[in-house]
Amino acid sequence: MKADEWLDERERIKGMGDRAEISRDRGISYPKALSALRAVMELHRAEEYEDPAGTYFCRICGDWNMCEDPMGEQPDYPCPTVQAIDALLGEDTRP
16 A cells, blocks of 8 residues: 555544544554654664764755755755654754
């Protein structure tokens, strides 16, 4: 099952309002969600630039130039992906 389909299924079950089904689904889906989040965070982990300032960048975004700013510069860590996750978890790390 693709990630979008998996998320849609969780929303469908939640929308049903059946507490027993929701509880059963949480027991199955919570560990999967944690594993998925861990995998994303592993991809988007901080790497140190080779400069004396000790600046960090996102390993995956830096390798693929996915998060360049409008001037073509690689943004410092945390990248936009990590910033979005942190904001949803209650720790706003946006610059």
